[in-house]
Amino acid sequence: xxxxxxxxxxxxxxxxxxxxxxxxxxxxxxxxxxxxxxxxxxxxxxxxxxxxxxxxxxxxxxxxxxxxxxxxxxxxxxxxxxxxxxxxxxxxxxxxxxxxxxxxxxxxxxxxxxxxxxxxxxxxxxxxxxxxxxxxxxxxxxxxxxxxxxxxxxxxxxxxxxxxxxxxxxxxxxxxxxxxxxxxxxxxxxxxxxxxxxxxxxxxxxxxx
Numbered sequence: 684x685x686x687x688x689x690x691x692x693x694x695x696x697x698x699x700x701x702x703x704x705x706x707x708x709x710x711x712x713x714x715x716x717x718x719x720x721x722x723x724x725x726x727x728x729x730x731x732x733x734x735x736x737x738x739x740x741x742x743x744x745x746x747x748x749x750x751x752x753x754x755x756x757x758x759x760x761x762x763x764x765x766x767x768x769x770x771x772x773x774x775x776x777x778x779x780x781x782x783x784x785x786x787x788x789x790x791x792x793x794x795x796x797x798x799x800x801x802x803x804x805x806x807x808x809x810x811x812x813x814x815x816x817x818x819x820x821x822x823x824x825x826x827x828x829x830x831x832x833x834x835x836x837x838x839x840x841x842x843x844x845x846x847x848x849x850x851x852x853x854x855x856x857x858x859x860x861x862x863x864x865x866x867x868x869x870x871x872x873x874x875x876x877x878x879x880x881x882x883x884x885x886x887x888x889x890x891x892x
Contacts, residue, residue: 719845720756720824720832727752727834728822730786734793734815737803741811742786749836751859752784753852756820756830759791759798764829768806775810778856787812788819836864 716722729744742752755771757764775785787808791799792815799814813819823830833842833855842855 716843716845718827719843720826720830721840721843722824723840723843725840726838727754727832727840728819730754730788730813730816730819732816732818732822733788733813735796735813737796737800737812737814738809739811741813742784747784747834747838749864750784750834751782751836751856752786752834753778753856754823754830754832754834755785755787756789756816756823756825757787757828758789759795759802761828765802765806767829768808772807772809774852774856775808777853778860779810781860783856783860785810788816788823789814790817790820791815792817833859835859836862 721727727747730741733741753774757768771785779785787810789799789812796814799812802808803812820830823832827844829844831842831844831847831852832840833852835841836859841859842850842852846855
């Protein structure tokens with residue numbers, strides 16, 4: 684076998700190994716806070732710089748005051764965004780009735796709105812999703828997708844994707860719901876605030892943002 688043929692085989696094997704371990708690398712990267720976007724304790728920025736909304740109107744800052752909010756950033760060509768959406772739908776089914784507000788944002792713009800609608804229909808997503816939300820996602824410091832942020836009643840991040848492998852999102856949501864709302868805010872939804880004891884995958888944004 685010629686040297687060139689051996690080099691070609693070696694290159695193909697190397698590429699195959701990269702493809703095989705890529706999902707694992709993304710999962711390991713998900714634990715890195717520097718890649719999780721908006722950090723724990725940071726305040727939620729206004730979600731206003733978007734082209735439009737699907738599945739209803741976007742929430743105002745007043746709508747979110749005193750609420751537990753789950754924010755998801757995604758885009759159409761992100762395979763991990765597709766992979767993770769069914770779990771988010773399950774979270775919505777479990778916690779929306781308890782007062783948790785769900786908000787989605789995609790950097791895909793108005794030219795792709797039909798495909799965005801198809802994406803939402805495919806996964807039976809019912810909560811409001813903004814399109815053309817590149818600027819809003821930058822305000823969340825989103826570099827890798829999908830992006831997940833849980834906002835507590837005080838308007839600050841209490842969980843993000845970096846904690847995904849250590850603190851289940853269900854646990855984080857339950858703790859956030861049980862937390863007492865700030866004195867100048869009203870408890871969320873059907874569940875009153877009560878005192879409590881302290882208690883995946885991703886893809887780079889590349890040219891999306």
